[in-house]
Amino acid sequence: AGGVSLVKAGALTTCTHLPYAPFQAKDETGKVVGFDVELIDLVAKKLGVTQEIVDTPFEGIKSGSDLNAGKCDVAAAGMTITDERKQVLDFSDPYFDATQALAVLTGSSVKTLEELAGKRVGVQGGTTGEEYIKTQVEQKGLNIEVVSFRDLAAQQQALATNQVEAAVNDLPVWNEYIKNNPGKVVVAAGFDTGEQYGFAVKKGNAALLQAVNESLAAARSDGTYDRIYATWIGA
Ligand code: ARG
Structure with missing residues (x-):
């Protein structure tokens, strides 16, 4: 070919x-x-x-x-x-241009990473979102437990069932999740990482x-x- x-x-x-x-x-x-x-x-x-x-x-x-x-x-x-x-x-x-986003369950008052002190944040293993959060936690000295999931489905399931207080992944995947599961989660914050696929x-x-x-x-x-x-x- x-x-x-x-x-x-x-x-x-x-x-x-x-x-x-x-x-x-x-x-x-x-x-x-x-x-x-x-x-x-x-x-x-x-x-x-x-x-x-x-x-x-x-x-x-x-x-x-x-x-x-x-x-x-x-x-x-x-x-x-x-x-x-x-x-x-x-x-x-x-x-494609992408940014990172912090998703929380609807009704959560969390709007910033700082407010997650003492709590668990879910990330997808090996991704730029995981790297971003780990760097933020370290640089800002935040007391957040970062939990890595093997794939997006496991991460989203953990958020939906309250095993983590918040979860970070690329914004478009949260938008898609919200479209398919109306009312369940909201995007609490965005991080303009300027990523390109x-x-x-x-x-x-x-x-x-x-x-x-x-x-x-x-x-x-x-x-x-x-x-x-x-x-x-x-x-
Ligand atoms: N954009 C992010 C990264 O490159 C997440 C990609 C995850 N993709 C996937 N198909 N599981 O790290």
Whole structure:
């Protein structure tokens, strides 16, 4: 497919870590759908193959080990581009801007991290949200117990069942949760971390990276990106 070699013939294999709605999650039928899924479908189409999604823990994605091991061609996981990750992955052009947000149960009076003194805050293991909170706790000398969960579903479940007083993750995933579970949680505070998401390929896979970037650029210029954004993120 245009000088691009793929780990599995006839497919563009994507590593992701489920669930991370609205970027990737299973629908009622078990099919993985979302913002990232649609953008990578465009890349697959450009290459004349179909996308196949592999669900794998975030650690193996962000460390580059899944890509290096040939588990997949591309990583698409609502993954923030960071300097540390750039050492082990080659990132596409940014495709989404995100910030961190603190979610609490509706009715909670908490509005700041300081008000969480003596309490537990849930984070998703290995994410930029976890790193942000750990840094804040350390820098401000806050007496907060940071509890890491293996995935977004476990983190959200812990918040919903009061095992943690608050939880930090990327703003769009809280917006999606609130949309699907009206009245349950609210965003108490936002932290403008200025994050940008990128798709990643194995270091040195320039041919695939170029295909991803060309596909993104085409989607941005022909309105497809805006349509996908409206579908999954909103106006
Ligand atoms: N944007 C955050 C990060 O890069 C969270 C990503 C989590 N993604 C996922 N599919 N579980 O660290």
